[in-house]
Amino acid sequence: MLRCGIAAARSRAARKEVVLSPLAATAFALAILGLLLGLYCFHRARASAGDAAGGLPSAVFLFHGDRLVDACPSARQRLADLPRDGAVEPALAEAFASFPGIANALSDLLRRGREFDVSAPSGALRGRATGDWRRLELFDSAGAIATRVAEQAPIPIWRETDDGTVTWGNAAWRALGRDRSAADGPLVPPERRGQGPARIAVPRPGVGPDLWLEVTSLPDPPGGWLNYAVDVSAEVGAKRTLRNFVDTLTMTFAHLPIGLAVFDRERRLSLFNPALSDLTRLEPDWLAARPDLFGFLDRLRERHRMPEPKDYRGYRNQLAEMEAAAAQGIYQATWPLASGETFRITGRPHPEGALAFLFEDITGEMTLKRRFRTEIALGHAVMDRLDCAIAVFEPSGSLAFANAAYRSTTGMPAPPESKDATRDEDAAPMGIVEATRIWQDKCEPSPVWGDLRDFAAQTHDRAEWTAEVQLKTGARLSCRFAPLPGGATLCVFSDLPGSG
Numbered sequence: 001m002l003r004c005g006i007a008a009a010r011s012r013a014a015r016k017e018v019v020l021s022p023l024a025a026t027a028f029a030l031a032i033l034g035l036l037l038g039l040y041c042f043h044r045a046r047a048s049a050g051d052a053a054g055g056l057p058s059a060v061f062l063f064h065g066d067r068l069v070d071a072c073p074s075a076r077q078r079l080a081d082l083p084r085d086g087a088v089e090p091a092l093a094e095a096f097a098s099f100p101g102i103a104n105a106l107s108d109l110l111r112r113g114r115e116f117d118v119s120a121p122s123g124a125l126r127g128r129a130t131g132d133w134r135r136l137e138l139f140d141s142a143g144a145i146a147t148r149v150a151e152q153a154p155i156p157i158w159r160e161t162d163d164g165t166v167t168w169g170n171a172a173w174r175a176l177g178r179d180r181s182a183a184d185g186p187l188v189p190p191e192r193r194g195q196g197p198a199r200i201a202v203p204r205p206g207v208g209p210d211l212w213l214e215v216t217s218l219p220d221p222p223g224g225w226l227n228y229a230v231d232v233s234a235e236v237g238a239k240r241t242l243r244n245f246v247d248t249l250t251m252t253f254a255h256l257p258i259g260l261a262v263f264d265r266e267r268r269l270s271l272f273n274p275a276l277s278d279l280t281r282l283e284p285d286w287l288a289a290r291p292d293l294f295g296f297l298d299r300l301r302e303r304h305r306m307p308e309p310k311d312y313r314g315y316r317n318q319l320a321e322m323e324a325a326a327a328q329g330i331y332q333a334t335w336p337l338a339s340g341e342t343f344r345i346t347g348r349p350h351p352e353g354a355l356a357f358l359f360e361d362i363t364g365e366m367t368l369k370r371r372f373r374t375e376i377a378l379g380h381a382v383m384d385r386l387d388c389a390i391a392v393f394e395p396s397g398s399l400a401f402a403n404a405a406y407r408s409t410t411g412m413p414a415p416p417e418s419k420d421a422t423r424d425e426d427a428a429p430m431g432i433v434e435a436t437r438i439w440q441d442k443c444e445p446s447p448v449w450g451d452l453r454d455f456a457a458q459t460h461d462r463a464e465w466t467a468e469v470q471l472k473t474g475a476r477l478s479c480r481f482a483p484l485p486g487g488a489t490l491c492v493f494s495d496l497p498g499s500g
Contacts (some may be wrong), residue, residue, distance in 0.1 A: 026130035029119075061092070066110035075138070080339045092136070100123050109134055156213070156229040159220060160186060167224070176202060176211070193217040193225055199232065212236040246271065259359030265352055267293040267323070279343070279359050280305050292356070294319055305343075307335050320348065326355045334362070342366045391435065393456050395487030399430040409493065410438050427434035432489075444470045448479060455481055456489045468496065 059075035061068060068088045087108060093103040099118045105127060108114035113129035123141040127134065140148070150157050151170045152495075158169035164186030166178070178187065192198045194217055201210040213229040220226045250273065253260050259276035263269055268290045277284050281303055282296075291299070297319055298308040309315035326347025335343040346358040350473035380403070382388055389406035393399055402412060412430070436449040443449075448467045455462065464482040471477065476496040484490050 057126075057137035058140045059134040059138040063110060063136070065132055065134070096138075098124055099124055106136075109136070109160075146499055156227075156232070158227050159224055160227065162190070162461050167310065172349045175231075177204075178202075187213075188215050188217050188225075188227060194219060199236070200229075209233075257361070259298070261355075261357045261359070263296075263355045265423060267355070269293075269296060272353070277360060279361055293323060297322075302395060304338055308335070308338070323355070388492055390493075392484065393432050393435075393489045393491070395459070397432040397456060398433065399432075400488065402430075406493070410435070410442075439469070442471055443477075444472060452481060452491070459487060 029346075056260065060072045060074055062070040066089060078320060089106055089312055096102045099105075099120045102118060102125065105116040105118060109116060109127035109129060113132075113134065114127075115129055116125075116127045118125050121141065124139040126137045126139070128137070134405045153170055154172060156170065156173035156176060158164045158166050158173040166173075169178075186193075187200055187202070188198050197214045197216050200213050200215055202213060203210055210233075211231065212233045212235075214232045215227055215229045218226045218228075253273035254275060257275055260271070260280040261269060261274045261276050262271035269287060269292075270290065272287050274284070276282070277287060280300055282299060282305075286299070297306065301309070301315070306310075311319065321335075323333055325330055327349050329347075329349050331345070331347030333345045335345060337343065341361060341363045344358075344360040344362045346360070348356050348358075350356050380401070383401075385402040386403060389409045390401075391399060391406045392401040402410075404414075406412070407414060432453055440449050444468050446467075447468055451467075455465070462483040464480070466481070467479045469477050469479060477493050478496050480490075480492040480494075482490045482492075
């Protein structure tokens, strides 16, 4: 019976626990849900209030009761003299004195947790309470934000009247050291106001070179101007340096007899020297107008300062090939002109995709070459008319010249009559060794040919000498060997009277 009673009691206790556990769980869940709902409504109310006040607060102060316990960085920056802890109500009331009734509102917030919202031209101030915690939030107005942005802008901004009196200027403008009165006159001349950016030099005596500003002036009715300046001193200095460099190049190239034409990446003439105008007979004013490459070449063609093309299509193709070759740095051509002049044209690539062409008058050089070739041809013709066989060997032993009598005697082939003829690349070059072997085959045994090879190989202490040899035909030859300037060797073979 006792065991049954104990078991029954345990059974009733277990059933009671089973009944109470669901009730406790439900109550706990409802409490959590209520808390979350309260927090949600609280944050929604704060967000709505923030939107109504103009967005996020610019400064926040956190209190526990009437004691300041924390503040955001912007709040510390705005109110740097406030202590981190301790009663700060009087200091806050003084700092926010522009807000109406702020002293009483702060007292009610900190002591009684009474929330408030006050506004002023500079913005809005809001107090909120949650239990013993107090929160003070400052919202700047759009005008205050704009003023702070303009004041802290890194470029000079100022407002001035029509006569140049400055009524407001930010920190960057004050750093220029300008007088606010109209004594210095307006920085931007009145006639240039409202005409787009104007570049103005601001003197800085005792500090350094002038400060160059690019100022944009906009009307600010009634009777005023808003000015925004950008420092362009680096750009002005770079342009001045570039201009000086170009002037230096121009002065340097002005004394060169070679014409220079530089075309930029757009293929427009960007630089030329006086020699280009003299050689091409193109007017400097026309060249200064920066014609493009094809226009420049077309004008040369019109002035007969380039070879006349056979057809226009081939001419245009030639210009395109000329540009492509110059860009690769391999263009070089000789232009024979109808006037009898000759130009050497060289094209080279320049930085940034530019092209440079050099025009060189080589008329004198070509005339000298033609005259030299004529004289050489005349000398060869005279040598060919002589009865004696003549040959000249270079210091290396190669045959440099042989007249007709020598070639006939030794059986050598005649040289090409045309400059376009080509020699047989497979044929072995004629040298002193090959020549003496030919003579040895045609003559009776003689030590002359070995002595000749030794004589031609010597580089100094050489003297003219003579000898006689007999051909296998019975004829006798007189041989004369003489040193020539530069280490060359002259060989002359002539028939002896009464031989053969």
